[in-house]
Amino acid sequence: MRRFFDNPAYRWFLLSCAYVVIAAAVIHGFYAKWRLNDGHPALGLSQMVEGTAYRPYVYRQFVPALANGIQGMLPQAAVARISERLAEPRRLNSRSGLAMRYPESEALMPDFTLRYHLVYYLTFFALLAALFVMRRVCLEAGADAAAATMAPAVTALLLPFFLTEGGYFYDFFELLFMMGAVLLALGASRGTPLRLLALLALAGMAAWNKEAFFFFTPALYPLLRRNLPRAQAAAMVAALLFVCGCVYLALRMRYAGNPGSTVDYQLWDNLRFYADPGNWLRTESTYGVLLPRGFGVISLLAFAGIAVSGWASLPQAMRRHALMALSINLPLFLLFCSPGEMRNLSMLYPALMCLMALSLTRWMKRETDRPPHTMAHAR
Template sequence: MNRFFDSAGYRRFLLVLLYWVVAAAAFHGFYTKWRLNDGHVPHSLASMVQGTADRPYVYRQFAPALANGIQGLLPPASVARISERLADPRRVNSRSGLAMRYPASEAMQAPVTLRYHLVYYLTFLALLGAMAAMRSICLKAGASVPAATTAPLVMALLLPFFLTEGGFFYDFFEVLFMAWAILLAWRIPVHSPGRAAGRLILLAAVAAMATWNKEAFFFFVATLYPLLRLSLSRIRAAGVVAALVFVCGCVYLALRMRYAGNPGGAVSFQPGANLLYFLDPGNWFRTESTYGVALPKGLSAVMVLMIAGVAVIGWGRLPAPLRQHVLVAVAVNVPLFLLFAAEGEARNLSMLYPSLLVLMAMALTAWMRGAASPAPRAGNR
């Protein structure tokens, strides 16, 4: 019996269970805060799956397209039967229903209820997959196993804080795709041309899906250059980035053409909004309900202090390519944030999530090693 509970398989089971529970808690924190924008017609899930949402929200079609595709594979009679059961009014007060105590939820609308549930659970699985990928990134960065295991848990629990002034299902897929892209760009196996080509093709596919999910990935691919340089020459690494930009651009143009007739605009241009926001000292101490409790907002003095400490401790311990990745991510994301983000909208700094992750993993490594060191003995007087 002891051998079983001490086996590698059982430890993996515990790790999966831990990640599953934390992912569920983090996702519930998001859902109770924003739901799936139920009732907000310009960007509600019902509008997204039906393709009638305003631009630019309607461009974020990866998860809605998956839900539409899965529903399309089922016989119409099965869809009607499942939808009727899911939309049963008795589920409003049922602990098994997404509409619990919220009868206005779009989960209760028979035409979209199955797709609503599909997007809900696909989003949760995206978060869980992102956490597993983040752990791999931390290990590759050189973090200790305990720190590499802990950092994704902390990041998952922080996500509902960063989803301030808005939160969407595609934010979780974005984290997953960024993590996958980083892992694929890390040390292309150039000694094996077949494997290298396969890795690059897979990276291009991830870039295409990521842009289908959120057009901002077009800019994120530039941050992969330092990681590609681990195994590729400058020219080849730049060529791969250029190819990825081309793939992302083609996907984005296709989406723009497909939804050209939808209301709204291609971008939300808000230059200077955040400069004015942060000039007001009161905004640094604002709170909002996260996890059902009034807690600091994602861009508050408390959060900035936390990030500053993690960055100071973790920076010097990062491998050089990751430090370069962080610098490129800052150079790309901050100007976009200042030009297009709403006031205090921390989620528009999402390209920095991987940067915060690796800095946190390295800081945790340092802190855990310090805590494990024996205290110095007092000398004899």
């Protein structure tokens, strides 16, 4: 019996159970805060799956296309039957329904209810998959097994705090794609052509999910340089940019007639916002509790400590990646993102997670190196 419970497969089962609980908690924290932007005239789920949302939101079509494709493969009679059951009015007060206690939920609209549930659960599974990918990235960065297991969970639990000015299902797929790209880039070499092809395919899907991945791809160069010559690493980055650019151009052409604009210039709003000390002390409800916002003095102090503690242990390739991601993301954040919208610093997620894993490794090692505390010592 003990051999069974000591088996690596059983330990993976326990890890999977833990990550399922973490992913469920995070998705609930996100959904309680933002739902799927139900009823929003510019970017509600119904507008996203129908392709009528405003630009630039309508460009984020990867998940809506998946939901539309899955529904399209089912017989119309089955779709009608499932939708009717999912949209039952009694689900408004049911713990089994996404619309519970929210009569305006698009989950109760028969034309969209199946796709609504598909998008919701696809988002959950994307986060769950991301946790395992993130664990592998932490191990590649040099964290020990315990820290590499905890850091993805902590990073994921922070995500609802980062969703301060908006929260969207494609944010979780962006996390999966970015972490997957980092993992593939770290192991890419001339002897792994399939890994390079997988990275190109992932880039296409990531740009389909969110056009910001185009700007993230140059930050993969230091990781590619770990095992590739300079010219080949640069050529790979150029190929990634080309794939992302083609996908983005196709989306822009497809939705050129939609209302809205490609970007909003927000530099002056951002400068005024960050110059106001009161904005660094705001609170909001996250996980159902009034807590400091993701952007503020508390988070800045916490992340500064994590960075200082983990930076010395961070591999050189990851350091260069972090600095390049920061140099790309910060100007874009100040120029085009809403004030305090922490989710738009997402290019820094891989670096933050690795720094957290290495900090945890260091702190836990200190604890294990301490002499055991006994009653004799206490006396």
